[in-house]
Amino acid sequence: MLDNQQGRLLMKPLRQHGMSLIELLVVVSVLAILGALGVPSYQQWVRNSRIRAAAESLQNGLRIARSEAAQRGTNVRFELTSVTNPSWEVCALNGAANCEATGATAITNYSATEGATGIELGVANTQGDLSAPLSMGIPANSGVTFGALGRPTSYGANDLARIDISSGVANDRSLVTTISSGGMVRMCDPKLSTDVSPQGCTKR
Numbered sequence: 001m002l003d004n005q006q007g008r009l010l011m012k013p014l015r016q017h018g019m020s021l022i023e024l025l026v027v028v029s030v031l032a033i034l035g036a037l038g039v040p041s042y043q044q045w046v047r048n049s050r051i052r053a054a055a056e057s058l059q060n061g062l063r064i065a066r067s068e069a070a071q072r073g074t075n076v077r078f079e080l081t082s083v084t085n086p087s088w089e090v091c092a093l094n095g096a097a098n099c100e101a102t103g104a105t106a107i108t109n110y111s112a113t114e115g116a117t118g119i120e121l122g123v124a125n126t127q128g129d130l131s132a133p134l135s136m137g138i139p140a141n142s143g144v145t146f147g148a149l150g151r152p153t154s155y156g157a158n159d160l161a162r163i164d165i166s167s168g169v170a171n172d173r174s175l176v177t178t179i180s181s182g183g184m185v186r187m188c189d190p191k192l193s194t195d196v197s198p199q200g201c202t203k204r
Contacts, residue, residue: 054116069146079143130201
């Protein structure tokens with residue numbers, strides 16, 4: 001615009017766009033705080049998902065072993081293949097003592113690397129108090145053998161009636177898988193009561 005009296009071009013002040021350095025620092029700080037708060041929750045969610053994956057894989061393996069035993073009319077064993085993680089295999093024993101012995105025929109298997117890394121197991125040959133956690137650890141050749149009627153054949157030292165699944169981190173969830181004397185496989189949450197939820201382990 002031309003000023004007729006002074007013959008000068010009057011410039012309108014330009015409006016500045018964008019963020020100042022202080023505003024940018026405030027935004028970055030807020031995002032950093034939110035990220036720091038969210039990371040532990042996300043990590044716990046990941047661990048809980050792996051616990052669930054491990055528990056479901058154990059259930060599936062046990063049910064496969066029971067079904068195969070009934071279909072084949074022979075002893076079929078579900079066996080944990082690691083002393084540190086929830087890897088397992090199912091085999092037809094054919095007179096062998098365990099799945100690693102000569103004569104056993106492999107049917108199927110599962111590796112903890114398929115979604116259950118970092119998960120720990122505790123095992124027992126009795127169900128006991130389901131609300132009281134087992135010590136973590138897996139004796140070698142731990143498993144359960146199903147007979148032709150789909151029932152466990154024995155509850156010796158290395159036989160399973162209960163498997164506790166945990167991440168080993170405080171406040172994470174844990175799950176328990178049980179095998180009844182009739183061969184029924186059930187998963188439950190030891191922190192829940194059956195009076196509150198059908199997924200609970202015991203009555204309070």
